[in-house]
Amino acid sequence: MKPAKFTYHTPDSLEAAFQLLGEYGDEAKIIAGGQSLIPVMNLRLAQPEHLIDINAINGLSQIREEGDIITIGALSRHREIETSALLKERLPLLPEAAMRIGHLAIRNRGTIGGSLSNADPAAEWSLMAFLMDADIEITSARGTRMADITDFIQSVYTSDLSADEILTAVKFPPIAPGEGWAVCRISRRAGDFAIVSVATTICLDTSGAIENLRLCIGGMDVTPVRISHVEHAAVGQMPNEAWIKSAAEVASGIGSPESDMHASAEYRREMAAHLTAEALREALKRCGGGA
Amino acid sequence: MKKVAITLNINNRDVDMLVEPRKLLSDAIREDARLTGTHVGCEHGVCGACTVLVDGKPQRSCLTFAVQTQGKAITTIEAVKGNNDGYSALQQALHEEHGLQCGFCTPGIIVTFEAYLKENTNPTEDEIRDVLSGNLCRCTGYQNIIRAIQKAAAVMRGETPGAAK
Ligand SMILES: Cc1cc2nc3c(=O)[nH]c(=O)nc-3n(C[C@H](O)[C@H](O)[C@H](O)COP(=O)(O)OP(=O)(O)OC[C@H]3O[C@@H](n4cnc5c(N)ncnc54)[C@H](O)[C@@H]3O)c2cc1C
Ligand code: FES
Ligand code: FES
Numbered sequence: 001m002k003p004a005k006f007t008y009h010t011p012d013s014l015e016a017a018f019q020l021l022g023e024y025g026d027e028a029k030i031i032a033g034g035q036s037l038i039p040v041m042n043l044r045l046a047q048p049e050h051l052i053d054i055n056a057i058n059g060l061s062q063i064r065e066e067g068d069i070i071t072i073g074a075l076s077r078h079r080e081i082e083t084s085a086l087l088k089e090r091l092p093l094l095p096e097a098a099m100r101i102g103h104l105a106i107r108n109r110g111t112i113g114g115s116l117s118n119a120d121p122a123a124e125w126s127l128m129a130f131l132m133d134a135d136i137e138i139t140s141a142r143g144t145r146m147a148d149i150t151d152f153i154q155s156v157y158t159s160d161l162s163a164d165e166i167l168t169a170v171k172f173p174p175i176a177p178g179e180g181w182a183v184c185r186i187s188r189r190a191g192d193f194a195i196v197s198v199a200t201t202i203c204l205d206t207s208g209a210i211e212n213l214r215l216c217i218g219g220m221d222v223t224p225v226r227i228s229h230v231e232h233a234a235v236g237q238m239p240n241e242a243w244i245k246s247a248a249e250v251a252s253g254i255g256s257p258e259s260d261m262h263a264s265a266e267y268r269r270e271m272a273a274h275l276t277a278e279a280l281r282e283a284l285k286r287c288g289g290g291a
Numbered sequence: 292m293k294k295v296a297i298t299l300n301i302n303n304r305d306v307d308m309l310v311e312p313r314k315l316l317s318d319a320i321r322e323d324a325r326l327t328g329t330h331v332g333c334e335h336g337v338c339g340a341c342t343v344l345v346d347g348k349p350q351r352s353c354l355t356f357a358v359q360t361q362g363k364a365i366t367t368i369e370a371v372k373g374n375n376d377g378y379s380a381l382q383q384a385l386h387e388e389h390g391l392q393c394g395f396c397t398p399g400i401i402v403t404f405e406a407y408l409k410e411n412t413n414p415t416e417d418e419i420r421d422v423l424s425g426n427l428c429r430c431t432g433y434q435n436i437i438r439a440i441q442k443a444a445a446v447m448r449g450e451t452p453g454a455a456k
Contacts, residue, residue: 001334008295008312008358038354039335042315051312053359079348103425105342105349105403190424 035110074113180287221255251276302370319357339426368398390439392430
């Protein structure tokens with residue numbers, strides 16, 4: 001099918017974009033990479049009267065580190081994140097997660113800001129943002145505000161953005177030297193959205209006990225979920241197989257997964273346990289700077 | 292809705308057209324520029340038949356509006372060729388390895404890998420499979436396409452064809 005009619009705008013500054021958003025309100029939609037919006041426009045599930053293309057606005061696509069905060073501009077393409085030398089060194093989970101998004105041609109166009117605004121619970125950037133407690137920078141004619149990811153992504157396809165606001169950047173902490181990490185997912189075919197995905201970071205102390213653990217799972221609830229009781233209880237534990245098995249067991253009980261055309265709830269629970277164990281083992285191998 | 296006059300640079304040629312903003316790049320290429328080598332399968336980004344290069348990078352022409360690509364260099368299958376206007380190494384290898392049957396998926400696969408093999412001159416089979424996952428083929432079962440891509444990569448590296456298997 002073909003999209004319904006719309007008027008096309010290409011503001012070249014944030015100010016010009018705010019003016020258009022103010023003028024057209026709910027009748028307008030922002031377009032970034034278009035890789036989620038155009039499919040739904042082609043299916044006429046979305047029929048915005050005005051399309052505000054933010055691609056001509058400068059300064060929204062840098063990836064930079066300042067004082068232990070990595071800022072990724074909203075217009076950074078998935079492929080730019082996948083190939084960023086800075087991220088490969090300081091936050092290698094992001095390039096690894098980016099690789100799994102759709103296909104090369106989708107990654108060349110789709111943006112991190114578009115993905116987070118879209119709030120798909122199975123999206124890689126939602127998982128990464130929940131795992132790392134990312135902060136979302138939102139700008140409007142009223143000024144700039146920061147939102148915690150858990151406040152920003154509220155439910156399936158529901159993010160905390162008013163009609164006059166633009167997501168301008170995402171802020172991540174880098175991982176510590178020697179911190180292990182892993183991103184694991186399962187999908188029917190390469191390039192499909194994940195059915196279940198798990199991401200983790202692990203820091204060990206000099207005795208080999210766990211000093212700090214992040215563990216996040218997607219596909220089990222309306223947003224990705226941090227498994228905080230496993231994270232807290234892990235501190236001081238030795239990361240042996242028994243511990244991995246118990247963490248995997250908790251993961252399989254998380255959330256309230258639904259049965260849909262992609263997988264049954266039971267299958268999701270089984271995959272949650274399996275992927276959690278796999279992610280923890282993989283992250284432990286990387287602890288202390290291992291490959 | 293009002294049509295707008297735009298100029299697209301397709302295969303190093305400026306093409307003037309009068310289109311509605313809602314016109315997809317895929318349709319502008321096929322209907323306005325009259326280049327029908329770019330195919331349209333699903334119109335939601337899944338099949339890869341509509342893939343073209345925008346500033347040298349593979350993109351879905353069904354997930355871009357024509358008005359968005361003014362000032363960019365668009366490359367379609369019609370511009371892919373080898374020396375003396377013959378086949379490119381990849382086209383030749385697809386021919387030799389029986390890498391196509393109906394040919395519907397082929398333009399998308401060729402433009403994707405013409406770009407990818409420049410970036411990665413010696414891809415592993417896994418890497419090829421990963422990139423190829425973005426192009427659905429209902430005929431071949433992919434084996435011969437993969438073999439052809441490996442062969443083309445070898446030829447492009449200056450190695451003797453046939454060494455890849
Ligand atoms: C075949 C296919 C497979 C895919 N597979 C995956 C996958 O495996 N994993 C995955 O995570 N994603 C996948 N995607 C989705 C892809 O990652 C999209 O690129 C992404 O979800 C949306 O980003 P975009 O820049 O294209 O946003 P757009 O499509 O331009 O916009 C999406 C929504 O966000 C709004 N928006 C965009 N940018 C902003 C902003 N800066 N501020 C405020 N609102 C904004 C738009 O108004 C729109 O409502 C896939 C897509 C396709 C077509
Ligand atoms: S027609 Fe564009 S991806 Fe299928
Ligand atoms: S050759 Fe027929 S779809 Fe690929």
